[in-house]
Structures are given as structure tokens and as C-alpha cells.
Amino acid sequence: MKILVALKQVPDTETKIKVAADGRSLDPADVKWITSPYDEYALEEAIRTKESKGAEVVALSVGGDSTKDVLKNALALGADSAVLLRGDGQGDAFAVAQIIAGYAKDKAFDLILCGNKGLGGDNAAMGPMLAELLGIGQANVIVMLELSEGSFKAERETEGGSEIVEGALPAVITAQKGLNEPRYASLKGIMAAKKKTIEELDAVPVTTGTQIIALSLPPERPAGRKLEGDAAAQAQALIQALKDEAKVF
Amino acid sequence: MILVFCELKDGQIRKPSAEALSEGRRLADAAGKPLGALFAGASCAGSAEAAKYGADVILTAEGPTLASYSSDAFATVIADAVKAKGATVLLAAATAVGKDMAPRAAARLGAGYASDVTGLSIVDGKLQAIRPVYAGKAFATTTFASAVQVATTRPNVFPAAEKPGAGVAETLAAPVGDFKSVVKEILAKASGKVDLSEANVIVSGGRGMKDGTNFKILEALADAIGGVVGASRAAVDAGWGLPHSMQxxxxxxxxxxxxxxxxxxxxxxxxxxxxxxxKFIVAINKDSEAPIFKLANYGIVGDLFEVVPELTKAAKAMGIGKN
Incomplete structure (x- = not known):
């Protein structure tokens, strides 16, 4: 089995967002970059599959030199090889899906794994778009995956519940928190990764579907007030305020 | 045409779909275009309700291949309808189905896609979207480079407004073929409650709850005021047995x-x-310096184990959640 794991480099969840001078992008100063957490579940699932069934795991990312950190980490965790597609990794989901499809289309991957969304962009679109461009099946927001010869069974999270999706391989499967518990890289893994090289290819030309013309911060919330008194008085005052002022009830 | 994919549940239009449809009506008026509502399933009984939200045309695709959800069958119906009707805007609610199907349909149409949008407008004849990025730490104003423009609307943001439309019924062919991935089974839901993403009232617990079993006091409050219980990452990751779906x-x-x-x-x-x-945030925390108070419309500095049961009592006494 040959597995492709698509990884995205994103700002850490603790990042305080500042808008860059162009008014439409993130100011990269002081930003700590990490592998998108959902992609970590995807990578872990690929490595577990390799350990249990035997598989070749290829880690892939779209971006520039700094994106190599994501791939080095994937190699340290157990990916067999890594590919950097040089292009705009922060481009819209459709552009990134075309870049990855351009690479994957003739490589005969049995399974393509990625996060159900890239943290930050929050599009939740690249996976399904990639599946469509490659003409293969998809299962998104997956918390359980079973692989058989030529087919898969997956549990997908839905509103307040879940459902079982079955389909043929190859397929694109997008991971959700709960699929597994990602491991940490071992010292041995980190040392071994240093000896591996990252293959670098130019991204195929693509068309962009959307463009961000402005990035803005949410409006400040109005100053609130603290409710005084003992617990019973505070509770009474809150329910009253929610009813009369906020008209929530 | 502006086309809105709608979901039915128990023969009724789901609330997030009604919201998308209402927003579609507003955009259709702004663009001077007709509004189409699109349904797909083994049966589309109940689709006539779309006229209530302003649909000029109600398109239905019924057939056994649409009995269970499959991304490619649904994307096929939707992309074909967009082409057949020459629609320039396709909307769906950002539900589990909407988020699975819309990007696939967009890719088939070579269309730009904006997900989970909280604002839409027509500017110079083109769709413009506002969508939260970095989980709402910022908002991105997004334009489309493609002729067809696809967006999913975040539930609970756009009002569902009734505005009668002609609702002319039209049937579409269901797709035939062998679909690549199909939903085989819907697993029993833990409760009949709505999902957090669609809930109107949420009672959430964090590290201060001390243990998963203590969440029962939040359940009691949520039951009293018609809410759903959520949790912070600290609580979910604490090993208290809380499912990540609560996070x-x-x-x-x-x-x-x-x-x-x-x-x-x-x-x-x-x-x-x-x-x-x-819209309204209430913070209950022992630590008066907790950052959550900066966001709260109403803050209670106190012991949640005393305050929460008092809230439940007060809500019941005042007859909240009874109407």
C-alpha cells in the first residue's frame, strides 16, 4: 500500500493574529509555525497503517524553504520520504488541491490522508477538491478508519452523531481529532530524518478560485458587567438580565 | 439563477438550510435574479416549503441512488443542476453534508469556494463573502475569480425569513452509477439534542469543573434553559471521558x-x-482576573459549584425554557 499524507504549515493556535501592512494577509512577525493539528492525526494514521499492514508513506507539503520543517518532522515521525512542491502553500484550497493533484495523479497512491481542515484557513475544502480532481472517493471528518484490500470503512463525525462511510480505494480521507493519539518523534527518528533528503519539485500552474481582498480583526466586544452578591443573588440577577436586557429567553 | 442546496429532515427543511435559502433570496433580489431551491434524496417530500422562503423554482432529484448520502452522487446532482440552470451562485448550509459536498461540487465546476461564511453580498454583480479565519480571530473578505461562485453559510448567523415565492416545481434526473464512497449506516446519536454548531444556547465547562462527572450540573442547567453542553480543550484533554465532539x-x-x-x-x-x-457571553469563574471576563457581557466571580445549581433553580423558578 502506498499512502500520501498532505501536510500544511499553519500558525500555532496560541498566535495572536495581526494584519500585515497589505491589509489582506497575516503579519508573519512573531508567528510560531506548526504542522496543522488535524494533519498530525492523518500522518499518525498513515504511520500506524505502515506498522500494522506495511505501507510506504510519502509526506507532502506545498510551500517554500520554511515549509521543510513540517516535512522534516514527518520524516522523524516515520514517513519514508518527503516531497516539497514549491508554490504558494497559503493559496486558496482549490489552488492547493490542483497542485497536489498534479503531483499525485500518476503516482498510484492507494490512500491520501490529510486533516479535515487546515488550522487557520479553516476552509475544510482541500481534501474533497483533491478527491474530485483525482476522480476518487472521499470520507471527511473521520474518527475511525479500517482498511481492507481495495476498500475502506470509516466513521465520520456529523451533527451530534456519526455515520459509517464505505468506499473503494484509492480515496481521500480527512482526519478529525479522535482518530488517534499522535506520537512524539523519538531521538532515533530525528537522527534518521537528518540523513533523508526532501525531494523538491515545482508546483504545476493552477487557477485560483477565490482571493482574500481584506483581512480584519473582529470588533471589540462591549464592556461587560460583573454581578454582585452571593451565589443565589448572582444567579437571580443573571437570569433576570438575560431575560430583560439581552432578551435571550 | 442563485441556487441553494437544501436538506430535509422528517419532511421539513432543516433550519440551517432555511437560513441559506433566506440569504439566497436576499442575494437574488440584490442581483435581480431568480432563486432556485434544490433538493436531493430518495424522497423530497416537504420541498414545497421552500416557496415560503422565497424560492421561485423548486428543483427535486429523487431516486434510489440518492437514498444514502454519497459525496459523488450529490455533487453530481448539484453540479449538473448548476450547469442546466446556468446558475452563477450556489449556496448550501455549512452542515456535515454541505461541507462534504460543496467543495467537491465546486471543484467539478471549476468554481471558487468560500466555506462557512458569515456575510454575503453582491458587489458589481459578483458574490463577495466574509468568512471567519483562524477560528474567528480574524475575518477575511473574499472575492471569486470564477464565473460560478460557491459558498456554505454558517448555521445560526443568517436569519431565516419568510418571504413567499412562486415555488414552481421542476424535477431533475437522479444520477446513475457506481458511487465511490457511500454512507452505509447512521450511528445512534448520544442524545436527541442539536449539535453545538447549531445550538442557540451553550453551557460549557473547563478545567474548573474538576471532573467529567461534575458536568451533570451543566447538563441540568442546559436542560433548564434549552441548551447544549460543551467543553474546553483543557477539559476534553484532561482524561475525564468527555468526547472530543464536545470541544x-x-x-x-x-x-x-x-x-x-x-x-x-x-x-x-x-x-x-x-x-x-x-452574541452574549456569560463567564463564571473563581479567578476575577481570568481573561474570559474581558469577553463576557455578564461576569460572575464565584464558585461555579454554587452558582450553576442556583442558576438552574432561578431559571426554573422564572419559567425559562417553558415556552
Whole structure:
């Protein structure tokens, strides 16, 4: 089995967002970059599959030199090889899906794994778009995956519940928190990764579907007030305020 | 035409779909175009209700291949309808189905896609979207480079407004073929409650809850005021047996209820990102310096184990949740 794991480099969840001078992008100063957490579940699932069934795991990312950190980490965790597609990794989901499809289309991957969304962009679109461009099946927001010869069974999270999706391989499967518990890289893994090289290819030309013309911060919330008194008085005052002022009830 | 994909549940249009349809009507008026509502399934009984929300045309695709959800069958119906009707805008609600199908349909149409949008407008004849990024820490104004423009609307943001339309019924052919991935089974839901992402009222617990079993006091409050219980990442990751589906925050669910009550939640950046779109925020915390108070419309500095049961009592005494 040959597995492709698509990884995205994103700002850490603790990042305080500042808008860059162009008014439409993130100011990269002081930003700590990490592998998108959902992609970590995807990578872990690929490595577990390799350990249990035997598989070749290829880690892939779209971006520039700094994106190599994501791939080095994937190699340290157990990916067999890594590919950097040089292009705009922060481009819209459709552009990134075309870049990855351009690479994957003739490589005969049995399974393509990625996060159900890239943290930050929050599009939740690249996976399904990639599946469509490659003409293969998809299962998104997956918390359980079973692989058989030529087919898969997956549990997908839905509103307040879940459902079982079955389909043929190859397929694109997008991971959700709960699929597994990602491991940490071992010292041995980190040392071994240093000896591996990252293959670098130019991204195929693509068309962009959307463009961000402005990035803005949410409006400040109005100053609130603290409710005084003992617990019973505070509770009474809150329910009253929610009813009369906020008209929530 | 502006086309809105709608979901039915028990023969009724789901609330997030009614919201998308209402927004579609508003855009159709702004663009001077007709509004089409699109349904797909084994049966589309109940689709006539779309006229109530302003649909000029109600398109239905019925057939056994649409009995269970499959991304490619549904994407096929939708992309074909867009082409047949020459639609320039395709909307769906950002539900589990909407988010699975819309990007696939967009890719088939070579269309730009904006997901989970909180604002839409027509500018110079083109769709423009506002969508939260970094889980709501920022908002991106997004334009489309393609002729067809696809967007999913975040539940609980756009009002569902009744505005009668002609509702002329038209049937579409169901797709035939062998679909690549199909839903085989819907697993029993833990409760009949709505999902956090669609909930109007959320009562959420954090590290201050001390243990998973203590969440029963939040359940009692949620039951009394018609809400759903959520949790912070700290609580979900604490090993208290709380499912990750309860998690609100940047790596969990991003929610926008009318009321969010944060109990024992300090207000880490990644949690705030997931809930700062709430209309009213209440914070209950022992620590008067907790960052969550900066966001709260109403703050209670106190012991949540005393305050929460008092809230339940007060809500019941005042007859909240009875109407």
C-alpha cells in the first residue's frame, strides 16, 4: 500500500493574529509555525497503517524553504520520504488541491490522508477538491478508519452523531481529532530524518478560485458587567438580565 | 439563477438550510435574479416549503441512488443542476453534508469556494463573502475569480425569513452509477439534542469543573434553559471521558450561539477563537482576573459549584425554557 499524507504549515493556535501592512494577509512577525493539528492525526494514521499492514508513506507539503520543517518532522515521525512542491502553500484550497493533484495523479497512491481542515484557513475544502480532481472517493471528518484490500470503512463525525462511510480505494480521507493519539518523534527518528533528503519539485500552474481582498480583526466586544452578591443573588440577577436586557429567553 | 442546496429532515427543511435559502433570496433580489431551491434524496417530500422562503423554482432529484448520502452522487446532482440552470451562485448550509459536498461540487465546476461564511453580498454583480479565519480571530473578505461562485453559510448567523415565492416545481434526473464512497449506516446519536454548531444556547465547562462527572450540573442547567453542553480543550484533554465532539475552540467546534455560558473556563486564546462569535457571553469563574471576563457581557466571580445549581433553580423558578 502506498499512502500520501498532505501536510500544511499553519500558525500555532496560541498566535495572536495581526494584519500585515497589505491589509489582506497575516503579519508573519512573531508567528510560531506548526504542522496543522488535524494533519498530525492523518500522518499518525498513515504511520500506524505502515506498522500494522506495511505501507510506504510519502509526506507532502506545498510551500517554500520554511515549509521543510513540517516535512522534516514527518520524516522523524516515520514517513519514508518527503516531497516539497514549491508554490504558494497559503493559496486558496482549490489552488492547493490542483497542485497536489498534479503531483499525485500518476503516482498510484492507494490512500491520501490529510486533516479535515487546515488550522487557520479553516476552509475544510482541500481534501474533497483533491478527491474530485483525482476522480476518487472521499470520507471527511473521520474518527475511525479500517482498511481492507481495495476498500475502506470509516466513521465520520456529523451533527451530534456519526455515520459509517464505505468506499473503494484509492480515496481521500480527512482526519478529525479522535482518530488517534499522535506520537512524539523519538531521538532515533530525528537522527534518521537528518540523513533523508526532501525531494523538491515545482508546483504545476493552477487557477485560483477565490482571493482574500481584506483581512480584519473582529470588533471589540462591549464592556461587560460583573454581578454582585452571593451565589443565589448572582444567579437571580443573571437570569433576570438575560431575560430583560439581552432578551435571550 | 442563485441556487441553494437544501436538506430535509422528517419532511421539513432543516433550519440551517432555511437560513441559506433566506440569504439566497436576499442575494437574488440584490442581483435581480431568480432563486432556485434544490433538493436531493430518495424522497423530497416537504420541498414545497421552500416557496415560503422565497424560492421561485423548486428543483427535486429523487431516486434510489440518492437514498444514502454519497459525496459523488450529490455533487453530481448539484453540479449538473448548476450547469442546466446556468446558475452563477450556489449556496448550501455549512452542515456535515454541505461541507462534504460543496467543495467537491465546486471543484467539478471549476468554481471558487468560500466555506462557512458569515456575510454575503453582491458587489458589481459578483458574490463577495466574509468568512471567519483562524477560528474567528480574524475575518477575511473574499472575492471569486470564477464565473460560478460557491459558498456554505454558517448555521445560526443568517436569519431565516419568510418571504413567499412562486415555488414552481421542476424535477431533475437522479444520477446513475457506481458511487465511490457511500454512507452505509447512521450511528445512534448520544442524545436527541442539536449539535453545538447549531445550538442557540451553550453551557460549557473547563478545567474548573474538576471532573467529567461534575458536568451533570451543566447538563441540568442546559436542560433548564434549552441548551447544549460543551467543553474546553483543557477539559476534553484532561482524561475525564468527555468526547472530543464536545470541544469548543480552534481545534474543536467553532460556535456562534445566542448565549454562551463559560463555567470554569479561563479563556485561552484557542478557546476564545471558537466562541467569541457568540452574541452574549456569560463567564463564571473563581479567578476575577481570568481573561474570559474581558469577553463576557455578564461576569460572575464565584464558585461555579454554587452558582450553576442556583442558576438552574432561578431559571426554573422564572419559567425559562417553558415556552
Amino acid at each position: 469548543v475552540g480552534q481545534t474543536g467546534k467553532v460556535v456562534s450561539p445566542t448565549l454562551y455560558i463559560a463555567c470554569g473556563i479561563s479563556g485561552a486564546i484557542q478557546h476564545i477563537a471558537g466562541m467569541s462569535g457568540s
